[in-house]
Amino acid sequence: MTDRHRILLLLAPALVILGGLFITGLGLTLLRSLRYFPGLGLTDPDLSAYRAILTSPGFLKSLGLSLWIASASTLIAAGLALAAALLLRQTFPGRAVISFLVQLNLTIPHIVGAIGILYLFSQSGSFARLAHAAGLIAAPGDFPALTQDPYAIGIILLYVWKELPFITLILLANLQSISADHESVARSLGATRWQAFRHVLLPMLMPGLAAASALVFAFAFGAYEVPLILGASAPKALPVLAWQSYTDTDLSTRPEAMAMAVLIALFGLLLLFLYMRILRSGGRDAP
Amino acid sequence: MLRKLAVLLLLSSPALADTAEGEALKAMSWDEIVAEARGGTVNWFMWGGADNINLYVSDYVAGILKRDYDITLNRVPITDAAEIVNLILSEKEAGITDAGTVDLIWINGENFRSMKQGGLAFCGYTGLLPNDALVNWDNPAIANDFGVPVEGCEVPWNTVQFAFAHDSAALAEPPRDMAALIAWIKANPGRFTYPAPPDFTGSAFVRHVFTHAAGGPESLLGPFDQATFDAVSARTWAILNEIEPFLWREGATYPNTITQLNELFANGEVAFTFNYDPAQFGLAVQAGTYPETTRSFGLTDGTIGNTNYTLIPFNSPNKAAAMVVQNLLLSGEAQLEKAKTEVWGAAPAIEISRTSPEVQAGFAAIVGHPSVIPAAELAKATLPELQADWLSAIEKGWAEQVGN
Amino acid sequence: MHPRLRLLAALALAGWLVLPFLPLAVWSVAHGWRFPDLWPRALSGKAWGYALSDTAGVLDSFALTVFIALSTTVLAALVGIPAGRALGLYRFRGKGLVTALLLAPAILPGLAIVFGLHGIFLRLGLVGTTGGVILAHLIPVLPYMTLVMAAVFSAFDTGYEDQARSLGASPAQVFRHVTLPAILPGLLAGALFAFLISWSQYLLTLAIGGGRVQTLPLVLYSFAASGRNDITGAIALLYILPGLLILVVTSRWITGRSAAVVGTLRP
Structure with a gap:
């Protein structure tokens, strides 16, 4: 057997399953978004579903909200994760406990975290009760609306909680492969601690940080169950809006749901492209 | 545990269709329908957010079905019936006419209208249920679901x-x-x-x-x-x-x-x-x-x-067994059980005066929950x-x- | 960093990580916990009694979720080991494209494909079946398994296999005695992640399971959505138990070297 055949044989099952399910799933979504629905008597593809959603204020608000959720969550989580990774690189009493908690968090389903955040931050939640006990508020309504709120604060809090450990773990793994020598060399050449971090360590961490951030962004942009639990009645996060359009008992809204899914997929593909580039350039530049 | 896994494996094979079509069922006697229903499984999609209601269905109703009819009741908790209407609609669109996912659904109002208008409901059989005699179809609040005539497409369960x-x-x-x-x-x-x-x-x-x-x-x-x-x-x-x-x-x-x-x-x-x-x-x-x-x-x-109902979708593969479930739900005993304060406190959808003296006495003996205004008062x-x-x-x- | 400041930062991090579990745990034993009470009026085992009862179906859902996650993991390993071997050991034309295709389902949100998948599975009679859900879970799971195995095989020396074969070992013996021991740590790490990704799926299960395949997250949401915080708390704690157990047993696998592998994983 030649290598070519061997490679093909080895890859075949994975390509058949992922190709079969993923590509056809995406393909059918695309067809339906073009209003090609022979079952409903629609046989002339057109772009009206896209026109409809792109001119609908509700959709644009949802798109904006989802982009806001993904950007804010990613930036905050990445920044805090960088700090956490630098902290956990050092040795101090209790480090093992924190490392365990960081790993534990990785195993927790998002939906559990979302419910926990809801019970903590809602206007009658744990923090509101503490504020009441401290005499800061008289009634739940006095507590700031942090969940089911228009700025999606609760959703962002959940992602910061859930993705901070994820990015931290990746950074820690990267830090293990970076020897401390680089920094000590820089320090011995007269660089300050900050300069050594800024010009030596950070560039070496950047590919890992960027790749992890791309994954977090993609997830926060496309997740359904988190905004379902923590989101406001309007505007809805894009995935929630798409699912509601899909499950509407009026089948005529289906092409619009499909068009939303295609736009979500396009954002995903863009992120995939960026991610592959980061991995490739990371592979070239990293020590 | 092993038995549960075996059940799971069975569930994972596509549902086997009843041999009898809906039309054939309508021509049968009740005894024939019960015989047909034996050994069947009913997937009942219902709102699942109240533990008391869940236990009434999974304990009381499912227990009797298993004991008396050898029917397995699989309670499927849902949060939004509209999603299920949509699922049945998708099945119809995909040409699935006899192997649908849903055998019974707790429903009323706009969702019933969607089911009926979309031709998604199994209709015209309710008169076959022996306990249908307990229902007062002359009451417009029962014969119409949010103004839409029921016309034998669903069976009342509770009045609220x-x-x-x-x-x-x-x-x-x-x-x-x-x-x-x-x-x-x-x-x-x-x-x-x-x-x-x-x-x-x-x-x-x-x-x-x-x-x-x-x-x-x-x-x-x-x-x-x-x-x-x-x-x-x-x-x-x-x-x-x-x-x-x-x-x-x-x-x-x-x-x-x-x-x-x-x-x-x-x-x-x-x-x-x-x-x-x-x-x-x-x-x-x-x-x-x-x-x-x-x-x-x-x-x-x-x-x-209004009244809420149970409905059998047109493509349920277990219609006979679902009809037996509906008949049981309508029985004086089952309606009495769920009317008990500690069980659920739900008002009956049947005429109490048409039930047995024991059931009537049971209803008379119910002491309401102090937080719940009596239905008669309302x-x-x-x-x-x-x-x-x-x-x-x-x-x-x-x-x-x-x-x- | 100043030691005291460092300790403070460490405490803040630990606190933040633990915080969301606290109200869940208290709610699971609470009977009547209304604003502004800091602690429930009364404690009760009612929610746990319900969640653990034979008829509530929560335990059945637990078993079902375990079954689905294990099946998905085994299938992903069977498919992912060969694919990982191809990607890790060989250079070939179109490798970038193949990698992108294998990676795509891990990065693209499930929502992008779930509607189309639903349409296909409906026609195949797979909606509402456990098998259909397992197949659907393979989509987000397989990329991880494949990429983890690719990383494992890229550090694998095929010389040992050649030696064993030249000594007359059958292919099965070679795999059993040479290949498997070498890739086992990586395989276990990959399996752990595969299990957890399947374990936490919500939307794919809801859509492909058609409501009938009731995994734990679906049961959890149905109580969360109806405001039964006590039962929600109990189910939530049950739901995180396997992850916790796996972590305690296997924590050495996701530290150190295999953590690098996490770098290719989804959050």
């Missing part, structure tokens, strides 16, 4: 009537009619709100205001009328916009769901919650969610009552449910004129 709840420790004397409630809201800023339609319960509250604005239900009976709607809805939006600044969070936002309103009420944030099924107040007190001092009331100008002032077309128009208008 809208009621309000308040904490008697915080508010001793609640307003007793709609005008007084509106005045109370304005006098007590931030203490009232309602879930944004199309939430099922929030939409029902708005219909009460709508009926109030119409000066009573008389002009709203019958099919949708645009002229009447325009006149009444203008007055309705005026009232709702007038009270908006006095609502919770100054009306800038509304709760998404009745659950969120219940939560606000449980935590003393608002003074009232309401529900189509007053038994829910008792269940919430038993669960510790609401204070013991919770009491409920209707309005002297009436509250809307029934002194009832409003009819509007037809589904009115509902759609009101919900759409609300989103444009009030909830924007």
